[in-house]
Amino acid sequence: MSGILVYALHDGEGNFNKNSLGAISEAAKLAGELGGEAAAVVVGKVGDDVGGELGRYGAAKVFRAADVEEGLAQPIVDVMAKLIGEHGYSYALFGGGLLGFEIGAGLTARLAGGVTMEVTEVQAREGKLVALRPVLGDSAIADVAYVGEPGIIIGRLNAFDISESGSGEAEVVDVDVELSEWSTKAKMVTRGEARGEDINIEDADILVGGGRGLGEKDNFKLAEELAEAMGGAVAATRAVVDAGWYPYAAQIGQTGKTVAPKLYLAAGISGAIQHKVGMQNSENILAINKDPNAPIFEFCDLGVVGDLHKIVPKLTEAIRAKKSG
Amino acid sequence: MKICCLVKEVPDAAVTKRIDPETKRLDRSGEKNLNPFDTHGIEAAMQIREGGEVEVDEIVAVTMGPSSAVRALHKAVALGADRSVHLSDDALEGSDVCATGLALAKLLSSESPDLVLLGQQSDDGECYTIGAVVADHLKMPSLTQVIKIDVASDALTCERQAEYGYDTVEVQMPAVISVGDAINEPRYPSLKAIMGAKKKALDTKAIGDVGLEADQVGEAGSKTQVLGMNPPPAKQGGEVIEDEDTTETVEKIIAWLDERKLIR
Numbered sequence: 315m316s317g318i319l320v321y322a323l324h325d326g327e328g329n330f331n332k333n334s335l336g337a338i339s340e341a342a343k344l345a346g347e348l349g350g351e352a353a354a355v356v357v358g359k360v361g362d363d364v365g366g367e368l369g370r371y372g373a374a375k376v377f378r379a380a381d382v383e384e385g386l387a388q389p390i391v392d393v394m395a396k397l398i399g400e401h402g403y404s405y406a407l408f409g410g411g412l413l414g415f416e417i418g419a420g421l422t423a424r425l426a427g428g429v430t431m432e433v434t435e436v437q438a439r440e441g442k443l444v445a446l447r448p449v450l451g452d453s454a455i456a457d458v459a460y461v462g463e464p465g466i467i468i469g470r471l472n473a474f475d476i477s478e479s480g481s482g483e484a485e486v487v488d489v490d491v492e493l494s495e496w497s498t499k500a501k502m503v504t505r506g507e508a509r510g511e512d513i514n515i516e517d518a519d520i521l522v523g524g525g526r527g528l529g530e531k532d533n534f535k536l537a538e539e540l541a542e543a544m545g546g547a548v549a550a551t552r553a554v555v556d557a558g559w560y561p562y563a564a565q566i567g568q569t570g571k572t573v574a575p576k577l578y579l580a581a582g583i584s585g586a587i588q589h590k591v592g593m594q595n596s597e598n599i600l601a602i603n604k605d606p607n608a609p610i611f612e613f614c615d616l617g618v619v620g621d622l623h624k625i626v627p628k629l630t631e632a633i634r635a636k637k638s639g
Numbered sequence: 640m641k642i643c644c645l646v647k648e649v650p651d652a653a654v655t656k657r658i659d660p661e662t663k664r665l666d667r668s669g670e671k672n673l674n675p676f677d678t679h680g681i682e683a684a685m686q687i688r689e690g691g692e693v694e695v696d697e698i699v700a701v702t703m704g705p706s707s708a709v710r711a712l713h714k715a716v717a718l719g720a721d722r723s724v725h726l727s728d729d730a731l732e733g734s735d736v737c738a739t740g741l742a743l744a745k746l747l748s749s750e751s752p753d754l755v756l757l758g759q760q761s762d763d764g765e766c767y768t769i770g771a772v773v774a775d776h777l778k779m780p781s782l783t784q785v786i787k788i789d790v791a792s793d794a795l796t797c798e799r800q801a802e803y804g805y806d807t808v809e810v811q812m813p814a815v816i817s818v819g820d821a822i823n824e825p826r827y828p829s830l831k832a833i834m835g836a837k838k839k840a841l842d843t844k845a846i847g848d849v850g851l852e853a854d855q856v857g858e859a860g861s862k863t864q865v866l867g868m869n870p871p872p873a874k875q876g877g878e879v880i881e882d883e884d885t886t887e888t889v890e891k892i893i894a895w896l897d898e899r900k901l902i903r
């Protein structure tokens with residue numbers, strides 16, 4: 315049976331990650347083409363209604379390991395390895411996210427399965443799946459096939475569209491898994507701490523994104539003043555959020571938010587893949603960066619090669635003048 | 640305590656990376672360097688040693704790669720490692736994540752480390768996965784993308800950003816930790832350290848030395864196969880302007896914004 319097993323990540327409060335729902339939808343579609351079924355794995359405390367919820371996206375079964383804690387990869391590797399072993403799933407699929415990378419990697423080791431990551435598209439060819447993976451800073455796309463089973467596919471953020479194509483409620487199957495000794499040696503102390511204030515960037519039409527190129531925490535005021543002049547909000551990269559320069563709630567990208575404003579003005583942002591995936595659907599992208607080779611210049615609409623410390627204050631001035639004039 | 644730092648030799652950031660159309664592998668000619676993400680792993684090891692919470696007996700730089708990879712090991716030693724180990728064998732060529740992870744795990748086993756540190760990603764492979772693959776083979780707990788490590792005698796308290804915000808996780812040693820680039824600011828090696836690096840012990844091993852068979856690694860041990868390489872969907876490149884006269888640059892930006900009705 316060419317089944318596909320999908321890990322469905324949730325926040326512990328009953329909300330499934332959008333990328334996991336996309337992965338279930340994608341798996342259901344692909345399983346249909348291969349002539350198998352898609353099943354989801356959930357860990358932690360989730361109610362029986364999960365069958366209806368994930369069934370909507372096309373999961374035929376939901377395996378629930380209620381005793382396994384959500385948020386750490388290795389216990390989930392134990393769960394998925396057992397299910398793949400017992401039910402013969404041919405593929406494991408993950409939506410974009412950090413945990414998917416870790417679980418997928420663990421399965422690769424445990425089951426000697428091939429793995430591809432940052433996958434943007436999956437195709438069924440002659441009864442097998444082929445993963446399309448951009449490489450070398452997205453300058454080429456590799457078509458990758460799997461030798462043997464299982465094949466492990468880790469999607470790029472937002473690569474798989476959510477579609478409520480399911481025809482009914484998924485059967486919920488409780489599973490008991492004995493954890494590996496080493497899987498119990500990491501313990502979550504606190505999960506999902508949102509550092510910094512809660513700010514809303516998702517509703518803004520205009521976002522000024524600030525990156526490490528701002529140089530220091532205080533210089534975020536340059537981005538704030540520009541955003542204020544334009545009637546927008548300020549967003550940030552992980553680099554500056556990790557450094558404590560700006561709140562997590564403003565972070566865009568793989569482990570942050572996904573946005574699509576009318577204008578995304580990136581100031582001092584290199585345009586790493588993990589940032590790009592969260593903002594590439596913005597209607598207009600304007601980048602200011604002093605390095606002409608910065609990856610962001612390959613996907614922006616207007617690129618300005620120069621020092622943001624010179625350009626941004628003058629731009630703010632000019633916009634203010636224009637608005638009051 | 641013994642810390643092993645995984646390091647990799649990668650094409651220099653300034654070199655345009657390309658795929659060899661024949662072999663469908665990365666063209667590895669041209670300038671190479673120590674993977675910049677790995678310098679954070681070595682720095683983290685140095686800070687654990689200097690922090691004094693635990694006694695660090697040894698920091699060992701570990702790599703798998705062609706003979707030229709010794710230069711990455713020399714750099715790692717210049718940055719603070721005490722000695723290095725190099726797994727080098729023709730049979731390793733063409734290894735995918737599955738095969739590379741197994742080979743590195745076998746190599747690390749032969750060192751019995753209490754802690755394995757590695758970078759968040761290789762600059763060329765960008766797989767983000769080697770740490771978790773190695774950990775499962777070694778039967779050790781692991782965490783990736785860690786940006787803060789506090790060490791106690793037999794456990795680490797680690798912080799990292801995951802999908803819902805920051806997680807704090809306690810990990811018992813021996814463990815495998817991949818560090819994010821926000822964890823520290825790697826130091827510059829002293830001239831003396833650079834000069835002395837080539838004199839530090841460097842152990843070269845072949846696959847047989849770490850209990851690997853030829854069919855477990857390289858293309859034979861790989862579980863993925865690259866069928867082909869294609870250019871990405873054509874996207875019209877944006878307009879790029881160089882800032883020579885900032886007043887003029889700003890005028891151009893304003894005109895561009897105006898045209899798109901973005902100033903209201």
Ligand SMILES: Cc1cc2nc3c(=O)[nH]c(=O)nc-3n(C[C@H](O)[C@H](O)[C@H](O)COP(=O)(O)OP(=O)(O)OC[C@H]3O[C@@H](n4cnc5c(N)ncnc54)[C@H](O)[C@@H]3O)c2cc1C
Nearest residue numbers: 525526527551552553567568569582584588589604605622
């Ligand atoms: C699993 C994983 C998840 C991740 N999740 C995210 C995520 O959710 N969001 C995210 O953003 N990143 C994420 N990252 C990190 C990502 O890979 C990059 O490291 C990060 O986006 C870089 O941020 P940056 O552009 O601010 O910094 P840098 O990459 O350091 O870029 C700074 C840029 O500023 C420019 N600059 C410097 N000075 C000036 C100046 N005076 N004027 C103009 N330009 C200047 C430089 O040329 C450079 O291009 C993730 C990484 C991993 C591995």
Ligand SMILES: Nc1ncnc2c1ncn2[C@@H]1O[C@H](COP(=O)(O)O)[C@@H](O)[C@H]1O
Nearest residue numbers: 645703757758760761764766767768769
């Ligand atoms: N051939 C290798 N030799 C030693 N370390 C490696 C090798 N490949 C990857 N690594 C380590 O694994 C990390 C993550 O790499 P990757 O999973 O390829 O993105 C790198 O930062 C290195 O520390």
